Each structure stands twice: as C-alpha cells, then as structure tokens.
Amino acid sequence: MAIEDPVLFRRVFKITGGDFQNAGSVSKEIKKALKQLNTDAEVIWRAMIVSYEAEMNVVLYARECEMTLEISQSGIHLVFDDRGPGIPDVGLAMTEGYSTATREMRERGFGAGLGLPNIKKTSDHLEVVSTVGFGTRLDIRLMFPAAVSKAA
Amino acid sequence: MLLEHYSHSIMIDRNLCTGCVICTLACPVQAIRVRDGKADVVKSNQCIDCGECLRVCPHQAVRSMTTKRQDLTGYKALAALPSPVIYAQFGDMHTPNDVLLALKGVGFDYVFDLAVNCEMVFIAIDEYLRRNAAPRPMISNFCPPIARMILKSYPNLVPNILPIEVPRETAAKTARRRIAEDRGIAPEDVGVFHITPCAAKVVSIMRPVGVDKSNLDGAIAIRDLYVPIKNALNNIGEVEDEWILQKSSGVGISWAIGRGSVRGLPNRRTLSVTGVKDVIRILDDVDAGRVEGIDYLELSICPGGCVGGPLVVENKHVATSRIEDLIEQYGVRSRVDTRKVVRQFEQTYLLSSSRFHAQAPEPLDTDLRRALEKMSRIEELTSMLPGKQCGACGAPSCRDLAEDIVRGNATPSDCVFIRVKELEDACAGHRDGAES
Ligand code: SF4
Ligand code: SF4
Numbered sequence: 001m002a003i004e005d006p007v008l009f010r011r012v013f014k015i016t017g018g019d020f021q022n023a024g025s026v027s028k029e030i031k032k033a034l035k036q037l038n039t040d041a042e043v044i045w046r047a048m049i050v051s052y053e054a055e056m057n058v059v060l061y062a063r064e065c066e067m068t069l070e071i072s073q074s075g076i077h078l079v080f081d082d083r084g085p086g087i088p089d090v091g092l093a094m095t096e097g098y099s100t101a102t103r104e105m106r107e108r109g110f111g112a113g114l115g116l117p118n119i120k121k122t123s124d125h126l127e128v129v130s131t132v133g134f135g136t137r138l139d140i141r142l143m144f145p146a147a148v149s150k151a152a
Numbered sequence: 153m154l155l156e157h158y159s160h161s162i163m164i165d166r167n168l169c170t171g172c173v174i175c176t177l178a179c180p181v182q183a184i185r186v187r188d189g190k191a192d193v194v195k196s197n198q199c200i201d202c203g204e205c206l207r208v209c210p211h212q213a214v215r216s217m218t219t220k221r222q223d224l225t226g227y228k229a230l231a232a233l234p235s236p237v238i239y240a241q242f243g244d245m246h247t248p249n250d251v252l253l254a255l256k257g258v259g260f261d262y263v264f265d266l267a268v269n270c271e272m273v274f275i276a277i278d279e280y281l282r283r284n285a286a287p288r289p290m291i292s293n294f295c296p297p298i299a300r301m302i303l304k305s306y307p308n309l310v311p312n313i314l315p316i317e318v319p320r321e322t323a324a325k326t327a328r329r330r331i332a333e334d335r336g337i338a339p340e341d342v343g344v345f346h347i348t349p350c351a352a353k354v355v356s357i358m359r360p361v362g363v364d365k366s367n368l369d370g371a372i373a374i375r376d377l378y379v380p381i382k383n384a385l386n387n388i389g390e391v392e393d394e395w396i397l398q399k400s401s402g403v404g405i406s407w408a409i410g411r412g413s414v415r416g417l418p419n420r421r422t423l424s425v426t427g428v429k430d431v432i433r434i435l436d437d438v439d440a441g442r443v444e445g446i447d448y449l450e451l452s453i454c455p456g457g458c459v460g461g462p463l464v465v466e467n468k469h470v471a472t473s474r475i476e477d478l479i480e481q482y483g484v485r486s487r488v489d490t491r492k493v494v495r496q497f498e499q500t501y502l503l504s505s506s507r508f509h510a511q512a513p514e515p516l517d518t519d520l521r522r523a524l525e526k527m528s529r530i531e532e533l534t535s536m537l538p539g540k541q542c543g544a545c546g547a548p549s550c551r552d553l554a555e556d557i558v559r560g561n562a563t564p565s566d567c568v569f570i571r572v573k574e575l576e577d578a579c580a581g582h583r584d585g586a587e588s
C-alpha cells in the first residue's frame with residue numbers, strides 16, 4: 001500500500017484449541033467492536049464470517065492461537081497465528097470444495113471446518129503460511145467500502 | 153422508522169431502588185447504569201424491553217408500565233383479549249372458559265379468546281411459507297423484544313422477520329369494529345386491552361415497531377388481575393351454552409409455550425428457541441448462515457415462552473404442564489376454517505402493516521479515525537481497570553465503564569479500586585508533606 005495507512009486500533013485475543021464452550025466468542029467480540037464504528041454492515045458481517053471460520057479452525061485443529069485485530073482507515077486486518085499440526089498441502093486446502101461446508105452455507109459463499117477457500121472468497125486478501133508440526137498463520141484483510149472506492 | 157420519544161416498558165422507582173446493580177448486571181444489552189446510587193436505563197435506545205430487570209430486582213423497584221385497572225375509564229365499552237397464558241394461571245380446576253367468564257366478571261363487557269387468533273396466525277404462517285420460498289428461516293415477530301433485537305443487532309436478518317400481523321392486533325381490529333357496530337358507538341369509545349404476561353407489549357402498543365398504529369388501547373398485567381379473577385372464579389356456577397367464550401383448540405392454546413409452533417405447523421421444519429441467551433446464540437448462528445433447513449424459527453425472549461413472562465403468577469414449569477394438558481384435552485385439530493383464513497390472507501388482512509428497518513447503533517464517533525482512537529482509549533482503560541467485573545461503579549463490566557468514560561459519561565474514579573488508590577496516594581502525599 002503506497003499511501004500511508006497507520007494502524008489506529010489493535011486488540012489481541014487468545015483462542016484455545018478444543019475450547020468449544022467459547023468457540024465463536026472472538027468473532028462476536030470483533031463484531032461488537034466493529035459495530036462501534038460508523039461503517040458498512042456488510043463488511044462487519046464479512047469480518048464476522050471469516051473470523052468465525054478461522055476461529056473454528058483453531059478450536060477444531062490447533063492447540064492455541066494468538067489472534068490480532070488491527071483496524072486502519074482503509075480496513076480490517078486479522079492475523080491468526082496458531083500452534084498446531086499445520087497444513088501439509090496449503091495449495092490443496094485452498095482448493096474449492098476442500099471443506100466440510102453444508103449445502104446452504106456453500107450457497108451463501110462460505111463453509112465450516114477447514115474453510116480456507118471460503119475465507120479467501122469472503123475476504124479481500126488471504127495469505128496462508130503453514131509449517132507441519134508447528135502451526136499456521138492466516139493473514140486476512142478486509143477493506144472498508146470507502147477505501148475500496150478511493151483506491152479504484 | 154425512527155423511534156422518536158421512545159418510551160419504555162419499565163420504570164425504575166428511585167425511592168425503592170437501593171443501587172444494588174443486580175439489574176445492571178442482568179440486562180442483556182447493558183442498557184442500565186447505577187448513577188448517584190440509583191439505577192437508570194441510561195442507554196434507553198438500546199433497551200429491547202426484555203423484562204429481565206423486572207424479573208431480577210429484589211426490591212420491587214422495577215415497575216412495568218402496564219395499564220392499571222383504575223385507568224380503564226372514559227370508554228363506553230371495555231374488551232379484554234387475554235394471552236392464552238392466562239389459562240395456565242389458576243390450576244387444574246378451572247377450564248379456559250371459566251377463566252374467560254371470570255375475566256368478564258371483573259369488569260369487561262366483552263372477552264375474546266385470543267387463542268383463536270393464534271390458530272389463524274398459524275395458518276397464515278403456513279400460507280406465507282408456501283407462497284414465499286425465500287428467505288429462510290423466517291423468524292417470528294410475535295414477541296416484541298425479538299424484532300427490536302433484530303433491528304438493532306442483526307441488520308442482515310431484517311428481511312427474515314415474518315410479516316404476519318400479531319394475533320393480538322388482528323383480534324383487536326376485529327373486536328373494535330364488531331363492538332362499535334353492536335353498540336352503535338364510535339370505534340374510539342371502545343377500550344380494547346390485551347391481558348399480558350409481559351411489559352414488552354406495552355411498548356409495542358404505545359410505540360409499535362414498524363406498524364403505524366396499534367389497534368389496542370393498552371395492556372394489563374396478568375398478575376394485576378390475578379386476585380380479582382381468582383375471586384370471580386369462585387362464583388362461577390353452571391355454565392350455560394351462550395356463555396361458551398372459549399372457541400380455540402389446543403393449537404391456539406399452545407401459543408403460550410415454546411414449541412407451540414411445532415404443533416401449529418406440523419408440515420414445516422420449525423425450531424423454537426426461548427430465553428434471551430439462547431435466542432442471541434441462535435440469531436448469531438442464523439446470521440452467519442450456520443442454521444440449515446429450517447423454515448420457521450419461533451423465538452421468545454422469556455424462558456419457556458410466554459408462560460415464563462415476568463408478569464405472570466404461576467410457576468412457568470407448572471404452567472407449561474397445564475398448557476400441555478389443555479393441548480391434549482382440546483386437541484391438535486384446528487377449529488379455525490382454513491379457507492376463510494387463506495381468504496383473509498389474500499386480502500392482506502393478516503399481513504402486518506409493518507415496515508422494518510435496521511437501526512444502526514450509535515457509533516463512538518461518526519469519523520472513522522476518531523472512533524478508532526476512542527476504541528483504542530477504551531482498550532487502554534480496560535487494561536488499566538482491575539477487571540474484577542464487580543459492578544460497584546454502576547456499569548455492568550470494566551469494559552462498559554471504560555466505554556462510558558470515553559463517551560464522557562463516567563470518570564475513572566467511579567471505579568472503587570481506582571478511587572481507593574487515589575485516596576491512598578493522596579494520604580501518602582499528605583503524610584510525606586507533613587514529614588518533610
Ligand atoms: S427491559 Fe431488558 S433491555 Fe430493557 S433495561 Fe431491562 S433488562 Fe435491559
Ligand atoms: S416471550 Fe412472550 S411474555 Fe416474554 S416478552 Fe416475549 S411476548 Fe412477552
């Protein structure tokens with residue numbers, strides 16, 4: 001990004017693998033935080049969807065995860081950095097259909113479980129770095145509509 | 153529609169309030185604060201009228217703004233439309249018809265069995281689902297706090313709100329017209345009142361969401377009529393034919409409990425969820441597309457459905473069992489003429505005149521940069537506060553206090569721990585000063 005776009009808000013969350021009791025609470029907090037901004041409902045909804053997917057991945061497959069939420073004037077930046085088994089073939093995991101999504105969820109454009117393609121589809125940018133036996137790092141960006149139109 | 157002059161279903165009596173923060177902690181949308189030792193619904197546009205505060209206050213300081221008996225003056229005729237919950241309030245000895253007759257004895261010229269309208273609504277829901285394939289699930293809008301919650305927190309689900317008129321409104325419309333004709337009086341001279349298990353209906357009558365104007369004149373709490381009805385029940389003798397007021401089957405009566413829709417819509421995939429926490433959870437799931445294959449989602453804010461309303465007398469489990477008995481007794485075959493209801497549906501008589509619009513919450517700041525700065529400040533303050541979530545500052549959590557501070561409605565020294573620290577520091581400073 002050429003234009004200077006400083007991070008104006010940062011909050012770090014911890015997610016614990018296997019903690020089904022609290023699964024979904026981080027995406028809820030994110031939704032709550034974003035609702036305090038005078039921003040578009042669609043981007044809030046997308047942020048909630050991708051963070052829930054990523055959070056569930058951690059709860060289902062990883063041991064623990066540090067999740068960082070950063071917001072700047074151009075958009076939302078989510079980083080999920082987990083300690084877990086890692087993904088042996090990121091390319092395969094990113095292929096469409098490699099998810100346990102229900103029919104209706106797929107119709108609406110996202111899935112459950114290892115729904116990396118869906119995170120990719122629902123976000124504006126996704127980068128996955130994974131080391132087997134160590135962990136996975138998801139770098140997700142969503143742009144505010146105003147920022148998109150300005151950039152265009 | 154903007155809710156101007158939004159009035160509330162509850163009022164907190166400052167003389168009885170001890171500032172104990174029990175309601176503050178219980179409110180699911182964090183609308184209450186204790187300020188200057190008294191609780192107040194300071195975030196009044198956040199309140200969804202769930203009645204949780206009414207339920208938990210140990211000092212009877214939270215009052216429902218329902219119509220009181222002494223306010224029933226100035227009408228030429230009075231009509232009562234009681235929630236079917238009323239049938240479960242007086243034990244096994246009294247039939248629904250007895251209860252309706254007793255209600256008449258209490259001073260209403262006309263009493264209608266609202267459960268009939270509930271049956272009509274089930275048919276209308278079925279018809280709506282048949283004619284409209286999407287969206288799914290449709291979400292019931294009969295419990296007023298549900299619609300408020302969706303408009304405030306789930307803008308994506310606004311199109312899923314079922315546009316069928318609530319039974320009490322269609323019943324009131326019909327009752328008013330019929331009584332006015334019957335008596336030859338003006339429709340506005342007829343007082344039409346809902347007998348209610350919750351205070352939420354009061355707001356839906358006084359300040360309806362989406363609907364232009366309510367057909368009801370007010371709502372009276374079931375518990376305020378409990379004693380007079382009980383007394384009147386003792387004086388009911390043999391019931392003659394013309395005194396049969398109860399016209400519904402078990403289908404309409406089932407409206408009083410959660411899962412009522414399962415009986416009312418046997419051919420649909422339905423889901424019934426009750427209680428504020430579970431309702432929030434399911435709405436989150438529906439919002440995120442995680443609920444599949446459900447046509448109709450019936451939501452009630454009260455645990456167990458309307459039998460769990462804050463203004464009832466009977467224990468909700470006992471009441472549920474009584475309703476279940478009545479369902480069995482009166483059968484699950486609707487007594488309502490389906491064809492007639494479908495005709496009414498086609499004439500849009502049963503469609504709600506509501507137009508629902510999402511209500512965005514008040515942002516921290518309209519400017520994104522400033523709002524984000526404020527959010528950072530809230531984070532910073534939250535980490536400075538002790539995190540004991542004690543409520544002693546009058547806010548429901550440390551984070552809420554931090555937000556209040558940033559919004560300019562509180563100061564850090566409202567936190568007792570910070571204040572003690574400040575006082576200690578002041579004393580230490582004083583001592584140091586004295587020693588030197
Ligand atoms: S009625 Fe419900 S939402 Fe309103 S103040 Fe009371 S507890 Fe909060
Ligand atoms: S569940 Fe029934 S009693 Fe409770 S608030 Fe909703 S409509 Fe009122």
